[in-house]
Amino acid sequence: MATVGSSGLGKxxxxNTLFSTLLKDYKQQPKRVHDQIERTVSIDVVRADIEEKGFNVRLTVIDTPGFGDYMNNQDCWVPIVEFLDEQHLTYMKAEQSHKRLEADDLRVHACLYFIQPSGHTLTSLDIEVMKQLGTRVNLIPVIAKGDTLTKEDMKAFKNRVLDCINAHGINMYTPPLDGDDDDDTHAIIEAMPFSIIASDNEVTVNGQKVRGREYLWGVAEVENEQHCDFKKLRNLLIRTNMYDLISNTEENHYEDYRMKRLTASGLSDDDPVRNAQKNMSAKMKEDEEALRKRFTEQVRLEEARFRKWEQNLIAERDRLNKDLEEHHKMVKDLENDVEELQAANR
Ligand SMILES: Nc1nc2c(ncn2[C@@H]2O[C@H](COP(=O)(O)OP(=O)(O)OP(=O)(O)O)[C@@H](O)[C@H]2O)c(=O)[nH]1
Ligand SMILES: [Mg+2]
Structure with a gap:
């Protein structure tokens, strides 16, 4: 994951906030991003191992220096875009030499672009940078310092930002609808672009310590869904959409980069090992599909067999009941006959 945007927006x-809500002992960890908030001057890599639903996940976050307040910010984003491309290139080289690169795979799976909560709309710099990012990574625009806009202003601002994103054809990451958790996904999509509140401090609200920003009139809470979308964003990043973000990077962004490089260098996509791997995974998918079909068919046949057996059992039971009834009747008739004979003999 990476954070990009103008300086001082709280990247x-x-x-810090994300890690401290994920790791109880984050304050004690040696690799905190910053002990004091200061201007970020180089591309920093921060890693932490987190546990999510029993899985161990290594979360790598790349913090980038914010764009300055210079009059001319035209190319300020170039180093960041170069960094993103470099990660693809390093991976591609490792792939071509058939080495594994997991330890140093710094390909960015989600890039948060911080938007100033101006209440107006995107700046031309925002548009330019987001255009560049959207073609390389899963771009997730966020509205920084969500506590500085009123509820209504935030709603209107979100709409304007979205309109602007669409009007400029910026490629923004949207979680896919897959049928299972569509309601949750709709809620996530509706909240986009997420507003966030970040804070290095804990404050006490109703006797409980929460992460938030304290004002004279109250507290803006990071993890309160009424106050901002931090929780939705965190969910998307490390729970619901982590896998999709990774596979989208692999299948779309990395693949686009690879093709671009190959075309530029006049090479064709004929790496025999890679092609063999690709064919193998296609074959595996086919086999899996066939297996699933066979399994479903087997279940269907078993079910049909069971139904038939059940029907036979019911028929048998009915037949036995009928037999039993007839026997009862016969016994009754015999008893009657005996009674009649006894009466006649008396
Ligand atoms: N009101 C408000 N202030 C925030 C929020 N998040 C961060 N800040 C403040 O914004 C200032 C800058 O925060 P940083 O995290 O250093 O910003 P940055 O984007 O990393 O800045 P650069 O490293 O220069 O790019 C600090 O004083 C933070 O306390 C927020 O959600 N709301
Ligand atoms: Mg910074």
Missing amino acids: STFI
């Missing part, structure tokens, strides 16, 4: 604070 580093957000990373």
Whole structure:
């Protein structure tokens, strides 16, 4: 994951906040991003092992220096875009030499772009940078410092930002609808672009310590869904959509980069090992599908067999009941006959 955006929008604070809500002992960890919030001057890599639903996940976050307040910010994003491309290139080289690169795979699976909560709309710099990012990574625009806009202003601002994103054809990551958790996904999509509140401090609300920002009139809470979308964003990043973000990077963004490189260098997509791997995974998918079909068919046949057996059992039971009834009747008739004979003999 990476954070990008203008200086002072709270990118580093957000990373601290995210880790501290995931790791109970984050304060004690040696690799905190910053002990004091200061301007980020180089591309920093922060890693932490987190546990999610019993799985161990290594979360790598890349913090980038914010764009300055210079008059001319035209190319300020170039180093970041170069960094993103470099990660693809390193991976591609490792792949071509058939080495494994998991330890140093720094390909970015989600890129949070911090938007200033101006209440107006995107700046031309935002548009330019987001265009560049959207073609390389899963771009997730976020509205920084969500506590500085009123509820209504935030709603209107979100709409304007979305309109602007669509009007400029910016490629933004949207979680896919897959039928199972569509209601949750709809709620996530509806909240986009997420507003976030970040804070390095804990404050006491109703006797409980929560992460938030304290004002004279109250507290803006990071994990309160009424206050901002931090929780939705965190869910998307490390729970519901982690796998999709990774596979989208692999299948779309990395693949686009690879094809672009190959075309640029006049090479064709004929790496025999890679092709063999691709064919193998296609074959595995086919086999899996066939297996699933066979399994379903087997279940269907078993079910039909069971139904038939059940029907036979019911018929048998009915027949036995009928027999039993007839026997009862016969016994009754015999008893009657005996009674009649006894009466006649008396
Ligand atoms: N009101 C408000 N202030 C915030 C929020 N998040 C961070 N800040 C404040 O914004 C200031 C800058 O935060 P940083 O995290 O250093 O910002 P940055 O984006 O990393 O800045 P650069 O490293 O220069 O790019 C600090 O004083 C933070 O306390 C927020 O959600 N709301
Ligand atoms: Mg910073």
